[in-house]
Amino acid sequence: MRVVSGIQPTGNLHLGNYLGAIRQWVAMQDQAESLFFLADLHALSQPVVPAQLAQNTVEMAATLLACGIDPSRAILFNQARVPAHSELQWILGGTARMGWLNRMTQWKDKSGKDGASQSTGLFNYPVLQAADVLLYQATHVPVGDDQKQHLELARDIATKFNLDFDTELFVLPEPFISPSAPRIMSLRDGTAKMSKSDPSDASRINLIDSDEAIAQKFRKARTDAEPLPATMAELADRAEARNLVTIYAALEGVGTDTVLARFAGQGFGAFKPALADLAIAVLGPIRERLTRLLDDRAAVAAALEQGAERARALAAPTLKAAQQAVGL
Ligand code: ADP
Numbered sequence: 001m002r003v004v005s006g007i008q009p010t011g012n013l014h015l016g017n018y019l020g021a022i023r024q025w026v027a028m029q030d031q032a033e034s035l036f037f038l039a040d041l042h043a044l045s046q047p048v049v050p051a052q053l054a055q056n057t058v059e060m061a062a063t064l065l066a067c068g069i070d071p072s073r074a075i076l077f078n079q080a081r082v083p084a085h086s087e088l089q090w091i092l093g094g095t096a097r098m099g100w101l102n103r104m105t106q107w108k109d110k111s112g113k114d115g116a117s118q119s120t121g122l123f124n125y126p127v128l129q130a131a132d133v134l135l136y137q138a139t140h141v142p143v144g145d146d147q148k149q150h151l152e153l154a155r156d157i158a159t160k161f162n163l164d165f166d167t168e169l170f171v172l173p174e175p176f177i178s179p180s181a182p183r184i185m186s187l188r189d190g191t192a193k194m195s196k197s198d199p200s201d202a203s204r205i206n207l208i209d210s211d212e213a214i215a216q217k218f219r220k221a222r223t224d225a226e227p228l229p230a231t232m233a234e235l236a237d238r239a240e241a242r243n244l245v246t247i248y249a250a251l252e253g254v255g256t257d258t259v260l261a262r263f264a265g266q267g268f269g270a271f272k273p274a275l276a277d278l279a280i281a282v283l284g285p286i287r288e289r290l291t292r293l294l295d296d297r298a299a300v301a302a303a304l305e306q307g308a309e310r311a312r313a314l315a316a317p318t319l320k321a322a323q324q325a326v327g328l
């Protein structure tokens with residue numbers, strides 16, 4: 001099993017990113033040969049501030065290391081340092097069809113009524129994603145709901161390439177849907193996703209938040225006045241309460257009903273401080289490692305360069321075979 005997954009180097013990761021994505025990566029390094037990359041090429045599909053992109057890439061790498069990605073078990077790198085991603089993307093551009101890309105709901109959502117003023121990078125984004133995984137013969141790709149269509153496209157591109165050029169070069173990657181990846185909601189509105197783009201900082205727990213900030217945000221989190229019930233089913237109409245229980249369970253690594261069995265009958269006056277203590281116990285050490293790594297950016301850059309070297313070696317035979325298949 002070989003897993004490839006990328007994340008855009010945007011600043012400021014939050015608890016939702018950690019529980020919903022990064023922690024699954026950390027678990028995966030022991031289950032599969034794993035390649036994780038900072039998608040700095042993908043970032044170019046939107047306007048960028050050059051100095052910020054470089055800084056975000058190193059900070060994001062530092063965050064992944066602080067969360068437990070271990071360069072001796074996983075290959076961690078940034079896309080731009082492995083030119084084969086771009087080279088294979090161009091080759092696959094001969095196979096991908098306009099109609100396929102036009103159908104991508106993310107393109108439709110992002111381009112909206114003004115597709116003509118969007119970058120071609122945004123349109124071609126899914127072809128680069130296909131190259132990202134096909135380049136390494138990934139057998140599995142961790143995907144959330146919003147990325148399933150792009151993985152399907154990667155499979156379509158691989159299938160057509162293999163057929164057109166009479167080869168079995170590309171492995172068709174399967175989606176890997178982690179059973180334990182929760183969806184974390186905003187602390188201010190239990191029906192919106194916790195997100196860095198929410199203008200209210202109180203809506204999310206950032207991985208760089210101090211212990212005091214974590215405690216205060218949970219204290220002020222929106223809830224109701226009812227005590228907690230004994231089962232999740234009874235929380236069906238209480239989105240904020242459900243979210244806090246989900247966060248508690250994910251942080252402790254137990255089921256939500258286990259948490260409710262412990263707190264049933266108690267109100268948020270008791271639950272919120274317990275949740276804050278647990279979050280601080282889990283996130284405090286991550287923040288401390290992150291702070292140390294941000295003080296030693298050269299070490300982070302060196303770890304990325306080592307990862308890129310290993311990635312380049314893995315990518316080379318597939319790129320060469322793809323070039324030969326098309327006659328380059
Ligand atoms: P944001 O929504 O803050 O912009 P991204 O879209 O950059 O986050 O997502 C990065 C990764 O984190 C993706 O794998 C995404 O599925 C995951 N993720 C983001 N927000 C959440 C959330 N609230 N709950 C669970 N997972 C999340």
Ligand code: NA
């Ligand atoms: Na986003």
